[in-house]
Amino acid sequence: MCHRVLPERRWRKSSYSNGGTGECVEVAVAALNVAVRDSKAPAAGVEVGHASWRAFLAVVTA
Template sequence: MTVQARWRKSSYSGGDEGECVEVADLNGHVGVRDSKNPDAGHLTLTRRDFAALLTRLAQRTA
């Protein structure tokens, strides 16, 4: 049985801003994809690497 991933848009993605990402729980990993082009595929990260990515991005915007 294949389970469909539940993709959700980032809370930082606004209405018409154009830079939107979606994330999904992928059985212990995190999927990240472009919400404007979901059929292009996604990046799969471990939860630890996803947390590190978020930390790094937060540092860049601070």
Template sequence: MNAKEPVQAVPESAWFKSSYSSGAGGECVEVANAVGSVHVRDSKNRTGAMLSFDAQQWATFVAFASH
């Protein structure tokens, strides 16, 4: 997670929601790919906090979460 370097604004068009999101639950996140990083935010609070990960950290998380 990137807590030291400022993150440039991510355009709204870059964000996407999981295909598993039904729209009925309260657990949705959105993800945006950027050069060398991946950003994650709460889809219900788009102006709130955003987490940033480098590509390797994100790949490790996705591999872990998919099991």
């Protein structure tokens, strides 16, 4: 797996994240994609297109 540093973005933390233990998922929406990262490893993450992100959300919120 290839890792790269994500550019500076406005990150939002999930309301379902566990604030006490540092288990936090963060999301940043940009014009061309959506980035997701673990707050414990902020320099790494994944980027997906908007359609893929919407499909993912549809599955996990069903």
